[in-house]
Every structure is written in structure tokens, then in C-alpha cells.
Amino acid sequence: MSPDTSLPLLLGLAWLLPLASFALIVLFGPKMGKAGILASYVATGAILGSFLLSLTAFGIWHFGHLGARDDVVAAADAHHEAATGEHDERSAGHDAGAGHAGHGLPTAPPKVYTEDLYKLGQFGALKLSISYYIDSLTVLMFSMVSLIASLIHFYAFGYMHDELHEVTDHEVTLSDGHHLHRPGRFHRFFQYLSLFCFSMLGLVFAGNILMVFVFWELVGICSYFLIGFYIERKSAQNAANKAFIVNRVGDFGMIIGLMALWASLGTFAFGDIDGKLGIFSSVRPADNDYKLQVPDGMVRLSAMSEITAGTPATSQQIASWREQGYGYWMLVIAGVGIFCGCVGKSAQFPLHVWLPDAMEGPTPVSALVHSATMVAAGVYLAGRFYPVFAPEVLLVIAYAGAITLFLAATIAITAVDIKRVLAYSTISQLGYMMLGLGVGGWAAGLFHLITHAFFKSLLFMCSGSVIHATHTNDMRRMGGLRHKMPWTAYTMLVGVLAIYGAAIPFVIGFSGYYSKDSIVAQVLSFYNANPTHGGIFFALSVGGAGITAFYMFRLWFMTFAGKPRDHHVFEHAHESPPVMYVPLAVLAFFAIVVGFPWFPFSVVKLLEQARPMGAFASGWLLPTLAYPEEHLSHTDAIHGLAEVSLFFVALAGLVLSAAFYAFGRLNPNDVRKQFAPIYRLLWNKWYFDELYNAIFVRPVLFLSKLVANFDRRFIDGAIDGLARCVRSVASLDDVIDRYFVDGAVNVLAAWTYSIGDSLRSLQTGKLRQYVMLIVIGTVALTLLIRWSVAASG
């Protein structure tokens, strides 16, 4: 079987298995064993099957050398080696493989398998189909998502066991003062998890932007279901609604981007299918050396006023219009629109507000959906769409990422809810990824996406284990728990070290060290090219790393180190069952090794196999904006500097954190008093919720109240009046009916009755009388006839 049939088959099956599990649980969930316990076996089996299939695909990809691009592999190998670093950034792409072997842009396009699986419909030029787009990024994402999802399924089996019997929800008080008592919903949880896995894998598998959009929304609705899993809690309802509505805002932008692309290009497909140009090759045509250019369709659409009716524009005309900048805006709008969707899904500033509230869901959901996979989908899509983004769009992405990473990191400093700290850290890390992508570090951003998925799901599952043991989210009531739950404590320490980026510089480190370093190195490289923008990015990203170190160790120290603060909580704490801590150990292993660049199948090398073709173009709106190619950041001058600065800043954060929370040298309360205004600002999350409340929520509520009033007064009033009219007409009808119609009928009946009554006396019941009457009658009749005949005759 050749890879072009086996890869789609394997990944397609891996994609559809969770759907089958979802369908089974929907239909038979409550009947699956006691309280639906078998549903978890079905769901776990399905996702485990997906993982094995993905792993097989991974093996086929790697050992078949499908993505081999010699120059790229060489470049990845040479990451930490010295480079001349003197050549011009722009020309680097053209002499790659010649003068500087192994340092440069890929010379061949990435190996991609893309095909239509099934045509849903064709409406004129609009073709809707289920198609796939498989490159090494797809294979990598499939393996990562299915591995993490499998582990989380196992973990959830332990975490959700409360749902196997009747549940008393202590956070819901009914109107009669009792706590809510409800049947367990074990199977429903796994049903949603399966649907989520199906949607997420479909999003990665998708070969056209429309399919991406469909699965994008499916992922969103799963998130809604899972955040609102404890639907009886007011806070869960609000959080689910908030997540869904905020995501709609982003998706609105995405739809605009989709429209811009379809209207101008007439296709949704990423790659070239059946000789029809896909989005990527329209934007970066091979005959333009894969450089970004405004596609003909966009030029033609924008230059509508120049085109004389009836005569199609010649290619020279189009070329000259392109020179004048026609259509460039459209490309920017398409890029920013698609990025809007990513902003919503990946919780970037200014739509980051939903993610912390989404922690209302059960912790396995937070680990899977709100840290490792779904929120990463935005970053994935930004990476997938990379060829389409104009430099101006990339700058927008970089700014959104930089602001997000700093904002979220500062909020995490003061948060006391263990899951919220992690939620803000997720937002912050997603900001890093976006920043990495935005400054030209395609591989760096996606590399961080993969490593972050492992250590963040590990951190979340550890926090879930703590919550499971202590029944509280408040870190102020924890402390000293490492004695009670060593597995959780030390696996979490691994996660903390991974996100901290712990390493012996230039030698070896946890996974976060490699990915974060490559992002910051690219930021530094960008700074050299564009000092104004780059300065901000560099300061925020390095500062953010320091803050990350501070709040992550603060979390660990507050939870596991020191003396227990609440003895009641401490007494009741216990280590979680093996079904929960074994996945933690597995994830901890991956959090350490997934970043290592030396394996032949390391993440970096796989990513390099999928790197989009083509050098960065200069922007048309911002012509001074220059993007350095990513491989230039691998030089010692840049990478080394980034590494060293990160190392010391993060160390400073660690030391500060230890001084506050481990050794008690500094008292957090004093600092809190000293910087009261800043503390209040951070404690209230920069007042974003209040701001949105004032700007959007209140006016909308006011407007809806107004509309409701209008509805009640005018529309309801009109309907009420109409009803009253009908009633009065009906009462008139009633009078007519009663007196005239009924009267006539009654009179007739009375007559009939009285006639019958008077005829009664004839019926004597005397048989002989009847015979006599018959005889008399007959005789009389005969005589009558005779006489009448005689009279007439």
C-alpha cells in the first residue's frame, strides 16, 4: 500500500473512531453497564485506537522518509552550530544549498497529500467537499492530540468516578434550601469527550477552510457542553455562555476572511486538487518563486472599476494593477479575518476573557480542551494559514500575542485559584506561540504548541489530582501536600520546570526550554531587523518568561511546599488512584523529552518538513517592515543571547518566588500593601470583565430590556387587543346562536313533541281494535275510490 492511500486511510479511521464511540454512547450510553460505566471503556478504546492508528501513520511518514527535504533536515541538524550569519536576510533563500549548504529556505515544496474524499455538493463554482490535507504537521498533530486525549480519558475515568452514582451538588442550593441531588452523568461526560476528539481530529485532518470552519464550530460546541457540564451551577452556565458568545465574535471575523478568500479565489481548498489551484498556490505561485503575491482574483475584484465591461483584463493589466496595490487590502482582510477566529479560539487579547471562566468544567476538560488541544487549534490554524498572511497581518498577530502573553502572565501572579493560575498561564503561553508565529518563527510557534500541549495538560491534570484530593481550588488552603501526594507533587514539579524552561544552557533542558528559546531567538532576530516593534516584543517576551517562572513556582510552593495552612484539608488529602497518576507520569516523561532536537524524528525536524515554501515578502502598507528568515535565528549570536537572557530572567523569577513562598524571606502581604493599586489592578484582571461588562454586556442587556418592553407593550398589546375584538364578536355570535338558531330548532322540536303526544292516544295496544280499524279503513278507501271513479267516469 502506497502512502497516498495508507496515510489518508489511517488518519481518516483515527478521525472517525471517536465519532463511532460518540454515536454508540448517545444511543446506548445509559444502558452501558452500571450507571454507564462501560461508556468510558468505549470512549477510551476508541481514542486509544485513534492513537495507535496515528502512531502507525507517524511511523509510515518517518520511516518512509516521506517528508524528506535534504536541505531542511540539514538545517535542523545545524540548529546549534555556528553560522556565518553575514548574508543578507532576503537573498538567503535563493542561494540556499549552494554557497551555504544546509542554511536556507527549503528549495522544494513540502510533501503534501491532499485529495477530495467526498463531494458534498456543487453549486456553480462553489464546491463543498470533505477533503484531507496531510503533511508532517498533520501527522504530528494527530499523534499529539490522540496521545494526550488517551491519557486524559484514562485520567477522567478516575476523576469522574463520583458521577457513577447519585450526586449531591453542594454548590447548588435549591429554592427549598436543600442541595441539588441528581443522577450521575458519567456516560455523558465520555460522550462529549468522544465528540470533542472527533471534532479536533477533523479540524486537523481538514483539507479545506470550510471543513475547518465546521469542525471549528463543533469544537466550540463541545467546549460549551463540557464547560457547562455542571449545568445546574449558575457559574457554569455563565461560563459556558461566555465562552460560546466570545468565540462567536471571533468567528464573525473568520467568516469575513472566508468570504474574502472565496469571493476572490473561488476555492476553499488549501492545496491543489485535481489540477485546480488551492489557496496556498494562488497566493504563493511557483512561478513567482513562492513569494507572496496578491492573487489575480483579488486584483480583479478590487480593480472592478478599472475593468471595462465585456473585455476581460489582460495579464499585463493585472500585473500593473497589482503594482498599484489593488487587492492588497483584500489579502490583509482575509488574513486578519482568519486570525480573528484564531483570536477567539486561542483566547488572545482582546478575546481572552472566556478561558479563565471555562475552568468551571471538570478538570480533565480543562486539561484536554482548554489547554492542550482546542485552544491550540487557533495557533494551529494560524500556522496552517501561514502562507496567506501578509507581513502586516503577521505584525497584528505578533502584537496580539505579545500583549496577551504579558497581560495574562501578570494576572496569574495574583490569582489564588489553582486552575485559574494555570488558565492564565495557558493564555500567556498561547500568546508566546502567536508572537512566535507573528515574528516569522513558523516552526518556533508550532514547536511551542506541541511542547506546551504536553506540559500544560500535565500541569492541569496534576491540579485536578490536587482538587480531587482536597475538594478546593483555593491555594491559600493548601500547602505541604507533597508529603501526602508525592506522585502528583513531583510530576507537577516536572511540568513546572518544563514551562519554566529549566535547562543547563546550551547543553540540555526540559521541552519548554527548546521551544521558548526558539521563539525568543526569533523575536531577537526580528528586533535586529525592526528595532521599534521588535523592542517591545523582546521586552515583553523575556519579561513574560520571568513572570511565568515566578507564578508557576508560586503555585507549586503554595500547594506542595511549606506547612499545611488548613489542617482540615491536609488531613483529608490523599494520593489519587493509579489510573490518575500513571497518565501523569507518562505525560511528565513526554514533558521532558518531547523537545529534544537530536532524535531523527524530533518535533523540530518534522515541523521543518512541513515548512511552507517561499521567502517573506515586504509589506505594501508597511514597506519598512522586514522579516528575517527563521533559520537566521539559529546563529550563536542571536540564539545564544536569547538563551542567556531567558535563563537569567527566569532564574530571577524563580528566586523571587522562592523568597516569597518557600523560604519566607519576603512577606507577600507587605508587598501587596506597598503596591496596592497594582495589586488591585491585577487582582481584578486588569478590569477586562468590568470593561466588557460596561461596554458590551450592559448596553446589550439595556437594549434587550428595551426590546422586551416594546414586545410586551406594543406587540403583546396589539395581540391582546386583537384577541379582545375576537372575543366581543364571538359573544355577539353567541347571542345570535342562542336566541335565533337554537330558538328555531327548539320550537320545531316542541311542535314535534306535542304532535307525537296527541297521537299517543291512538295507540291503545288493543289488537282487535287495530284489526277493526284496518278493515274500516280498507272499506272506506275502496268506497272512496269507487265514488271518485264513478264521479270522474
Next chain:
Amino acid sequence: MELLSQPVGVSHFLVVGAVLFISGVVCMAVKRNALGILMGIELVLNGANINFVAFSSPTLNRETAYVLGLDGQLISLFVIVLAAAEAAVALAITLNFYNNHATVDVDRADELKG
């Protein structure tokens, strides 16, 4: 008395039929015994039958315009069958009436009067 001097023809049969019919009617009108009334009914039916037979007979009829032929005889056969069926039903009713009231006096059967 002209009739007595003539040879036997249709008219003579009609007279016998009329006598039977009148006797039956009178019997029905005067008897209080249900069985008597049934007998009267038989007389009435047979009086009518004699008329049919007479009109169907070709030997009695000289003027062919009045001859009913086999139709009259068949009708009389029907009437006989009908009379048998009627007798069976009527006797059953009478017997039930006797069982309930210990009498066959038809004047007592006036419960359904108006």
C-alpha cells in the same frame, strides 16, 4: 241468484275466497285468544290464495285477458310458504307471551301502548 244457474267459473271461486277472507277478518277482530287470531290470519291468507289460483286457471277462464297463468300459482305457493313462516314466528311469540303472562289473551298485551 243468477250465479247459481251458471256453470262454475271464476266468479264462484271469488265468492268462496271473499267468504273465507271476511270470516278471517271477523275472526281476527272478535277473538281474544291469540290462537284464534292466528287462525283468522290463516283464513285471510287462504282466501287471497283462492283468488290467485282462480285467476291463474286456464280452464275456468274463458276470456284469456284475465289469465295470470303460472304466475298466480307461484304467488300462491309463496303465500303458503310465507304463512308457514309467519305461523312459526307467531306461535313462538305466543308461547313466550304465555310463559310471561300465563294467558294468551291479546287484550293483555297492551304494555307498549302509547
